[in-house]
Amino acid sequence: xxxxxxxxxxxxxxxxxxxxxxxxxxxxxxxxxxxxxxxxxxxxxxxxxxxxxxxxxxxxxxxxxxxxxxxxxxxxxxxxxxxxxxxxxxxxxxxxxxxxxxxxxxxxxxxxxxxxxxxxxxxxxxxxxxxxxxxxxxxxxxxxxxxxxxxxxxxxxxxxxxxxxxxxxxxxxxxxxxxxxxxxxxxxxxxxxxxxxxxxxxxxxxxxxxxxxxxxxxxxxxxxxxxxxxxxxxxxxxxxxxxxxxxxxxxxxxxxxxxxxxxxxxxxxxxxxxxxxxxxxxxxxxxxxxxxxxxxxxxxxxxxxxxxxxxxxxxxxxxxxxxxxxxxxxxxxxxxxxxxxxxxxxxxxxxxxxxxxxxxxxxxxxxxxxxxxxxxxxxxxxxxxxxxxxxxxxxxxxxxxxxxxxx
Numbered sequence: 494x495x496x497x498x499x500x501x502x503x504x505x506x507x508x509x510x511x512x513x514x515x516x517x518x519x520x521x522x523x524x525x526x527x528x529x530x531x532x533x534x535x536x537x538x539x540x541x542x543x544x545x546x547x548x549x550x551x552x553x554x555x556x557x558x559x560x561x562x563x564x565x566x567x568x569x570x571x572x573x574x575x576x577x578x579x580x581x582x583x584x585x586x587x588x589x590x591x592x593x594x595x596x597x598x599x600x601x602x603x604x605x606x607x608x609x610x611x612x613x614x615x616x617x618x619x620x621x622x623x624x625x626x627x628x629x630x631x632x633x634x635x636x637x638x639x640x641x642x643x644x645x646x647x648x649x650x651x652x653x654x655x656x657x658x659x660x661x662x663x664x665x666x667x668x669x670x671x672x673x674x675x676x677x678x679x680x681x682x683x684x685x686x687x688x689x690x691x692x693x694x695x696x697x698x699x700x701x702x703x704x705x706x707x708x709x710x711x712x713x714x715x716x717x718x719x720x721x722x723x724x725x726x727x728x729x730x731x732x733x734x735x736x737x738x739x740x741x742x743x744x745x746x747x748x749x750x751x752x753x754x755x756x757x758x759x760x761x762x763x764x765x766x767x768x769x770x771x772x773x774x775x776x777x778x779x780x781x782x783x784x785x786x787x788x789x790x791x792x793x794x795x796x797x798x799x800x801x802x803x804x805x806x807x808x809x810x811x812x813x814x815x816x817x818x819x820x821x822x823x824x825x826x827x828x829x830x831x832x833x834x835x836x837x838x839x840x841x842x843x844x845x846x847x848x849x850x851x852x853x854x855x856x857x858x859x860x861x862x863x864x865x866x867x868x869x870x871x872x873x874x875x876x877x878x879x880x881x882x883x884x885x886x887x888x889x890x891x892x893x894x895x896x897x898x899x900x
Contacts, residue, residue, distance in 0.1 A: 496573075496615035497605040502563055503890040508849060510565035511857040513558070515736075516813060518744055518767040522859075525735065525766075531567040533558065534721040534764070536739035536747065537619070539576040540600035541585040543789040544607040546807065546818050547780055551740045551770040553804065554812035556613045556897060557860045558736065558768075563614075564894055572724045573616040574717055575601060577623050578700055578710055580675065593700065607790040610800035612897045618724050622716050625723070629711045630704045632719035633691050635758040645682045647694030649706050651715070654685045656753040662745065671746050675713060689750050691715040714750035718763065722755065732762030741769040773807075774817040788818055801898055802826045808862040808896065829866070833873045834900050837885050842876035845884035849891045856895060865896065 513525040525531070535555045538548065555571075562569050576582075577597040586593035608615070622629070633649065636642045641652050660667055668678045668686050678686035692715075695701035695708040702710060711719075726733045733755065737748060748767050755763035772779060775786045793803055806826035810816035836842055848868060855865040869892065876885075892898045 496619035497609045497613075498615070500612055500614050502560065502614075503894045505564050505849070505853075505891060505894060508853055510561070510853060513561050513565070513857055514859055515558075515766065515768055516859050518748070518769055523766045525562070529566075529568060530570065531562045532570040532725045532734055533572075533736040533738060534717070534725060534734050535571070535573045535616070536717055536737075536743055537573040537575045538600070538604055539579050539581055540597045540604065541579075541582040542600060542787075543791050544604050545773075545780060545787040545789050546775075546803075547740065547773040548604075549607065549611060549790050549803070550773050550807045550812065551738075552608065552613050553611065553807055553897070554770040554860065555736075555738045555768075557808075557812070557856065557862065558738070559614050560895060560897060561856050561860070569617070570725060571614075571616040572618045572620060572721060574620050574622060574625075574720050576713065576716065577601065577621050579622075579713060583699060603791055607794075610794055611790070611804050612800070612893075612899060614897075620720050620724065622711065622720075625716070625720050626702050626704070626711070628723045629716055629719040630706070632722065632758060633706065633711070633715060636691065636715075636754065639757055641757040642691070643684060645680070647707055647709075648690050649692040650683060650688045651691050651750075651754055651757070652684050653687050653689065653750065653753050656756060657685075657687070659749075659753070661749065667745065674742070674746055676746060687746070689714050689746065691754075714747060715754055717747070718751045718754045718758070721751075721763075722759070726759075730761075732765050733759070734764040736766050736768050737764035738768045739770070741771050744769055770812050771815045774815065776819050777817050780818075798823070799827075799830070801900060802830050804897060805830050805866065809866055811863055812860055829870055830900065832877075833869055836873035836876035837889050837900055839876060839880055839885055841880035841883050842885045842888065843872050843879065844882055845887040845891070848872045848888060849895075852891070852895055862896070869896075 515523050517523045559569055559571055582597060583593050586596045636651055643650055643652055671678050671687055690712040692706045692711055693709045701708045722733055752763045774780060775788055778786060780787050794800060806822050851868050852865045855861040
């Protein structure tokens with residue numbers, strides 16, 4: 494599937510790039526090797542609503558990984574999915590009296606325009622679930638062949654019981670979260686409450702496709718594993734991916750189930766590191782549809798907010814720390830971007846090399862964008878008070894490549 498327009502990155506070959514250190518979901522520091530190739534899978538949108546700032550912050554975080562690894566010389570293979578058939582999408586379409594395909598299409602196009610505005614580098618493959626049904630069906634067949642699939646009424650479930658020694662929380666807590674996030678732990682007849690469905694039998698007027706498992710559609714967890722493995726598996730690597738990424742709300746059950754499903758299918762691990770972006774709050778409260786306090790990227794853009802100011806504001810907090818969006822944050826970002834632009838508009842500025850090297854080191858340290866932006870502000874102030882060299886263009890090109898800021 495076509496993603497959004499590509500973004501050319503300025504080369505920074507004259508600079509040394511330390512190995513990127515990230516903190517994984519086990520709160521352990523992990524160093525990414527400076528390999529010729531690097532692969533990453535990020536869980537994409539379910540297109541039943543516009544891109545809110547929580548989504549945007551997540552995709553900006555992995556855009557920073559993509560930018561750093563690319564600048565460091567790696568050939569990045571980056572796959573992102575679009576869950577364009579799922580319960581939330583179907584429920585929203587029925588509620589609004591709109592065809593689910595039309596709803597998905599409009600929201601996917603809006604998502605692409607938001608990502609383009611925010612200068613997020615597009616993935617190598619942006620993959621629709623509805624375009625991947627044969628891939629998913631063949632993956633489910635592997636689960637069946639290896640004895641991890643069972644039928645309940647007309648649905649098919651993955652038997653996770655053999656893998657629960659890797660459960661990061663208690664079974665009781667896991668069952669509670671599983672129920673809150675799309676699972677059905679109380680269904681009678683299941684071998685274990687945490688078993689996830691991998692193929693839904695056709696129900697009423699829901700969309701459905703023919704398969705060897707009957708008329709129906711795939712379950713959430715198996716979609717990502719099948720798509721990621723199809724596009725990124727080199728058939729010999731263990732684990733298959735270097736990074737599986739997404740929001741912190743995907744740690745369990747989604748990423749846990751993904752790991753176990755791949756083990757069952759291939760006998761190999763799914764990802765070397767699971768990296769998660771934290772939550773965005775609004776004025777101190779968690780953003781949610783029920784509270785009606787979601788802030789959408791498209792609405793900010795319609796209000797005339799410069800997308801680079803949105804990007805700056807989101808990067809002013811660390812990607813792995815919960816943080817709050819507010820008018821004060823937005824106004825602060827406007828002021829800071831204005832300062833940097835004023836410096837970049839000068840022919841002479843403070844020296845560029847120390848700034849660029851420091852920003853590279855900040856990013857290598859678990860994508861420390863708050864410190865990097867602080868350094869950029871200090872440089873801007875020094876440039877205005879004590880300009881020395883004609884290097885504003887060098888700084889402009891570097892922050893575009895490294896931080897995605899086209900100022």
